[in-house]
Amino acid sequence: xxxxxxxxxxxxxxxxxxxxxxxxxxxxxxxxxxxxxxxxxxxxxxxxxxxxxxxxxxxxxxxxxxxxxxxxxxxxxxxxxxxxxxxxxxxxxxxxxxxxxxxxxxxxxxxxxxxxxxxxxxxxxxxxxxxxxxxxxxxxxxxxxxxxxxxxxxxxxxxxxxxxxxxxxxxxxxxxxxxxxxxxxxxxxxxxxxxxxxxxxxxxxxxxxxxxxxxxxxxxxxxxxxxxxxxxxxxxxxxxxxxxxxxxxxxxxxxxxxxxxxxxxxxxxxxxxxxxxxxxxxxxxxxxxxxxxxxxxxxxxxxxxxxxxxxxxxxxxxxxxxxxxxxxxxxxxxxxxxxxxxxxxxxxxxxxxxxxxxxxxxxxxxxxxxxxxxxxxxxxxxxxxxxxxxxxxxxxxxxxxxxxxxxxxxxxxxxxxxxxxxxxxxxxxxxxxxxxxxxxxxxxxxxxxxxxxxxxxxxxxxxxxxxxxx
Amino acid sequence: xxxxxxxxxxxxxxxxxxxxxxxxxxxxxxxxxxxxxxxxxxxxxxxxxxxxxxxxxxxxxxxxxxxxxxxxxxxxxxxxxxxxxxxxxxxxxxxxxxxxxxxxxxxxxxxxxxxxxxxxxxxxxxxxxxxxxxxxxxxxxxxxxxxxxxxxxxxxxxxxxxxxxxxxxxxxxxxxxxxxxxxxxxxxxxxxxxxxxxxxxxxx
Numbered sequence: 001x002x003x004x005x006x007x008x009x010x011x012x013x014x015x016x017x018x019x020x021x022x023x024x025x026x027x028x029x030x031x032x033x034x035x036x037x038x039x040x041x042x043x044x045x046x047x048x049x050x051x052x053x054x055x056x057x058x059x060x061x062x063x064x065x066x067x068x069x070x071x072x073x074x075x076x077x078x079x080x081x082x083x084x085x086x087x088x089x090x091x092x093x094x095x096x097x098x099x100x101x102x103x104x105x106x107x108x109x110x111x112x113x114x115x116x117x118x119x120x121x122x123x124x125x126x127x128x129x130x131x132x133x134x135x136x137x138x139x140x141x142x143x144x145x146x147x148x149x150x151x152x153x154x155x156x157x158x159x160x161x162x163x164x165x166x167x168x169x170x171x172x173x174x175x176x177x178x179x180x181x182x183x184x185x186x187x188x189x190x191x192x193x194x195x196x197x198x199x200x201x202x203x204x205x206x207x208x209x210x211x212x213x214x215x216x217x218x219x220x221x222x223x224x225x226x227x228x229x230x231x232x233x234x235x236x237x238x239x240x241x242x243x244x245x246x247x248x249x250x251x252x253x254x255x256x257x258x259x260x261x262x263x264x265x266x267x268x269x270x271x272x273x274x275x276x277x278x279x280x281x282x283x284x285x286x287x288x289x290x291x292x293x294x295x296x297x298x299x300x301x302x303x304x305x306x307x308x309x310x311x312x313x314x315x316x317x318x319x320x321x322x323x324x325x326x327x328x329x330x331x332x333x334x335x336x337x338x339x340x341x342x343x344x345x346x347x348x349x350x351x352x353x354x355x356x357x358x359x360x361x362x363x364x365x366x367x368x369x370x371x372x373x374x375x376x377x378x379x380x381x382x383x384x385x386x387x388x389x390x391x392x393x394x395x396x397x398x399x400x401x402x403x404x405x406x407x408x409x410x411x412x413x414x415x416x417x418x419x420x421x422x423x424x425x426x427x428x429x430x431x432x433x434x435x436x437x438x439x440x441x442x443x444x445x446x447x448x449x450x451x452x453x454x455x456x457x458x459x460x461x462x463x464x465x466x467x468x469x470x
Numbered sequence: 471x472x473x474x475x476x477x478x479x480x481x482x483x484x485x486x487x488x489x490x491x492x493x494x495x496x497x498x499x500x501x502x503x504x505x506x507x508x509x510x511x512x513x514x515x516x517x518x519x520x521x522x523x524x525x526x527x528x529x530x531x532x533x534x535x536x537x538x539x540x541x542x543x544x545x546x547x548x549x550x551x552x553x554x555x556x557x558x559x560x561x562x563x564x565x566x567x568x569x570x571x572x573x574x575x576x577x578x579x580x581x582x583x584x585x586x587x588x589x590x591x592x593x594x595x596x597x598x599x600x601x602x603x604x605x606x607x608x609x610x611x612x613x614x615x616x617x618x619x620x621x622x623x624x625x626x627x628x629x630x631x632x633x634x635x636x637x638x639x640x641x642x643x644x645x646x647x648x649x650x651x652x653x654x655x656x657x658x659x660x661x662x663x664x665x666x667x668x669x670x671x672x673x674x
Contacts, residue, residue, distance in 0.1 A: 016649070016652055016653055016656040017649055017652050019631055020630070020631070021629055021630055021631065022629070023629060023631055023632075025646060025649060025652075027653075027656055027657070027660065029667045037551070037552075048643070050643075050647075053653075056668075056670070057668070078501065079501050116672070117671075117672075118670075120666070120667070123667060128551055129550075129551055130549065130550050130551040130575055143575075144551040144575055145551060145575060145578075146551050146552070146553035146556070146575055146576070146578070146579035146582070147553040147579075148553060148579055148582030148583065148641060148642075148643075149578065149579065149582070149642075151643060152642055152643045152646060155643055155646075155647065156643070156646045156647065156649075156650075156653060157653065157657075158646060158649075158653055160642045160645075160646065162578075162629065193545075194488050194545055194548060195487075195488070195544055195545035195548065195571050198545060198548075198571045198572075198573075198574065199571070199574065225549075228545060228548065228571075228573075228574070229574070230574045230575060248671065248672045249670045249671055249672040250671065251666035251671065252671050255665055255666040255669065256666070258665070258666065259664075259666045262664065294488050294490075296488070313592075315485045315486060315487050315543055315544075316487050318486070319486055319487050319488060319543075412492075412497055412550075413497060414497045414500075414501065431490075431492070431549065431550075433490045433492040433493065433549060434490075434492065434493055434514045435492060435493070435496050435498075435513075435514060436492050439496070439498065440519070
């Protein structure tokens with residue numbers, strides 16, 4: 001048999017029918033449904049007189065539209081008032097397991113799926129959310145879909161998909177102290193563009209990935225969408241198996257042994273052919289922050305905003321000038337020292353326990369600067385509980401952070417939690433698009449330590465002098 | 471679903487790279503419902519910050535009113551999976567988007583909504599944009615050809631199955647429901663090979 005990549009192996013195992021010309025009908029092992037995209041498609045399904053084909057492989061939770069205020073109800077947000085009851089009603093009618101707003105496991109789909117053991121190595125995970133690539137951190141093949149495809153998955157438990165081109169990003173060396181997986185992937189996107197991996201599935205490999213904790217791999221895979229690829233993946237290894245073992249829906253007993261044997265086969269063959277290979281020296285990656293309105297508009301934290309004139313073509317030069325105008329910045333300016341009014345620690349990119357631990361190292365014993373609204377929005381109830389057991393909540397609240405309930409919150413601001421027009425936010429989320437955090441909001445994407453440092457200093461600051469090992 | 475065979479008309483040049491789906495349909499407008507999706511499509515490009523129509527945006531220019539073709543920049547509709555972006559573009563009367571590259575999720579969603587996405591090299595896009603002011607284009611899906619106002623023809627590729635679905639006005643759910651026996655058979659075999667995928671611990 002010809003040598004295959006990891007993605008090709010998982011792909012081949014899921015082909016229900018070869019539709020010819022590179023299109024396949026693939027089986028969907030796990031379908032995650034949330035409050036923003038779920039109800040409309042569940043409605044479309046019912047309108048066509050169809051039922052959910054495999055409700056036992058479908059799991060739902062509200063995350064996008066819900067308030068993250070302590071003591072919340074679904075009536076607290078304009079969108080949630082409509083969509084959360086609709087999700088409740090439709091999932092109940094279809095027999096889909098719902099982790100409701102008051103469930104002890106509620107949270108962001110891409111945080112909850114892995115932590116409950118719904119996401120497993122080698123499974124296909126689909127969700128009506130572009131950041132479904134996150135699940136690749138566990139060696140699952142995950143990608144986001146639109147409403148029509150979501151309805152298709154509900155109706156048939158399959159998806160029609162074009163076989164992607166194969167890319168490998170090999171990260172040699174290891175990340176320096178104080179440098180995060182987020183910095184690595186932002187630098188990658190900055191160098192190769194927001195469409196650098198368009199049409200590809202991206203496998204991350206190399207020593208920096210082998211030594212990266214599973215939660216960091218999820219951050220890396222999460223941002224792959226901003227690199228232009230629907231799919232990002234890391235081959236599962238012992239760290240992955242340790243992460244999965246014992247989780248609520250993970251296999252047990254004989255099934256575990258059988259699964260583990262299969263999962264150990266999940267890696268790219270040594271002589272597998274990739275359509276494109278990129279190599280990065282992870283040791284040379286430095287903390288990043290974005291200056292513009294695309295995740296590709298990134299720079300070294302201590303650098304200067306690049307001149308739009310250096311962009312690859314006239315259209316990109318114009319886009320970069322417009323981005324600077326929107327952000328209220330100029331080429332050649334430093335970002336260090338730039339005052340900020342908001343700090344958002346959260347989102348499916350960076351809201352897991354290790355992220356909160358990293359932020360707490362910067363925050364502990366210090367106080368949020370005057371004039372800064374600083375939020376911690378844990379990714380799930382489980383993350384929230386574990387963090388509280390470690391006393392992290394007290395570190396944050398003593399410093400003046402708000403310690404909130406899980407949800408997507410200020411990442412996409414569909415729950416009335418917004419950054420006001422013209423104000424500046426350092427955010428651990430994954431998108432700095434025009435108006436993403438609210439009309440006129442100015443977003444700087446960064447890792448958790450950089451975001452935490454901005455909250456403490458009141459301006460964009462290097463976290464490394466502040467970070468202390470617990 | 472509305473069939474697509476061919477369209478004829480003006481092509482709007484919008485050569486901005488990385489136009490994301492938050493720009494095409496800002497989340498606030500998604501939630502407003504009604505005609506807000508279309509009225510505020512490309513809001514930050516079509517409107518000035520004070521809410522007036524921006525006369526510099528080609529989407530607002532009289533010459534391109536009701537134009538069925540959009541000549542877009544690279545990585546068009548990157549970002550979120552929201553299909554509202556497709557619906558908003560359709561709502562503006564656009565039936566075909568030609569761009570150097572697309573957001574992958576948006577690209578697939580187009581075919582489910584009677585919208586034809588065509589990928590052509592940047593150099594080809596630049597040449598098309600140069601002719602945009604000159605007159606009408608046509609895009610023929612039967613022949614897989616774009617014809618410019620000057621009569622130049624450019625061939626494009628589209629997957630045969632997706633082409634057939636657009637020509638016939640059929641979405642993929644219709645096609646896949648016909649494969650139910652294959653899906654059942656796949657699950658029967660797969661359940662033996664990977665029982666842990668189907669028999670979940672947890673609630674039971």
